[in-house]
Amino acid sequence: MIPEEISVLIVDDEPEARDLLRMLLADVPHVRIAGEAEDADQAFRLVEGTDPDLIFLDIQMPGKNGFELVGELRAHGYRTGYIFVTAYDEYAIQAVRASAFDYLLKPVDPDELKRVINRYRQISRDKRMEEITDELLAHLGKGSRLKLNTRKGFILIDPGEIVCCLADGNYTEIILANGRKETVSSNLGKIVKELTGNGYFRISRSAIINLQYLVYVDHKDGSCKLEGDSVIDLKVARSRLAELDRIFG
Template sequence: MRQIKAIVVDDEPDARRSLKKDIQQNFPEINVVSLAENSEKALEAIEKHQPDVVFLDVEMPGKNGLEVARSLKTQNIKTTIIFTTAFDHYAIEAIRYAAFDYLLKPVDMEELGAVLERYKTERNGHSLEHKLERLATWLSPDRIHFDTPNGFIYIRPTDIIYCESNKKKETTIALANGRTERVNMKLKQIEALLPPRLFARVSSSVIIGLNYLVKVDDQTKTVYLENMLVEYEFKIDSKHLKKLI
């Protein structure tokens, strides 16, 4: 088996050395070629060694691990990133959303083994560029302002599963956290505010979030969305179906 070249990035010296030692003792197919203690040295090491895998700490001074991941896109470096982090709900949600693997500190060897098995079987899956685009979208500070019957609300586009209008010129927005919000806006107004690469209109009354789209059935003209094991389905007009497939 070809050796897997890896780099460990962590601002804590003990954490760097401990992870390297654990990897060497338990996974001889992995060769840790470099250790880095901050974002600048991490980017230098990644550019120099072109590793297969980077174990990247999220919480670091200066640029954090999520920002380092985004910086790799500009260097056109293709590598697999496995984030390591003490539990931080926001960071974990961002990592999950972007389809990156992660390990919670202190790193458990069984979990590391499972992550490495996924790496071996899925290394030709979603590209780093695709994952970084999703990560950047999640981390965007942008919020959209919507008027509600009782005031207004700010919603992050990536939290929107679908928007469905009714005959009263109101729209229901379903969110990833399970909530729904009723806003006093027509669907056409909302469509103009949403990033077009993340959303698609499927009928005169429904816009779907493409990040939650899991299936399109062109025979029954139905689209299926999924979030946290909850499935949604909507009929799609023929003219919109052609654009979606």
């Protein structure tokens, strides 16, 4: 029996990533590329016009991220399937694993691409796309904000907005992507338990960084740069430099 044709949409803000995926998909039988988009808003308009079966969706993009696009499409009743594409985002990967959707790590491997498409064919027969999408969004919602105590009460913070956490005695200073700083009543050891494994990495005894904001590592002087609304320079322990190399290949 010949499989039904799958129409797909490629959504990624990096032209090189779209080019590679388009080239690899050309070698997969019974797959038709319905369009390409560089951001969530453009993707939404394309979905309205093409109603694809499956979207290859980058998670981290300027403006709205991939999960926000999923929420918007679900709210408008689209029954699209998703395969998420990410360079490194452990928090996002954990969320996808908790649903029936799949993900690909960049750079995309041709054999993995064929595997996830075959798996999509199977789950699309076994379950309704609305149910699978709701599973994903529900899991994201469970851990979307952290509750952290302060001297006067508590704050709720989106983990994705945290650029880094710096030890300050029995307290921890948290620097957010918008430049805001918060001091919480937990030492860095407790914060590590909350964040490690969610895309965060401990670079020294006194600092944890969000790998999404890492833009530069200097082996010579043992430092790194993080970039949110401002640039932050931090020292990296020598023993942690090799681990950073391993993470980013």
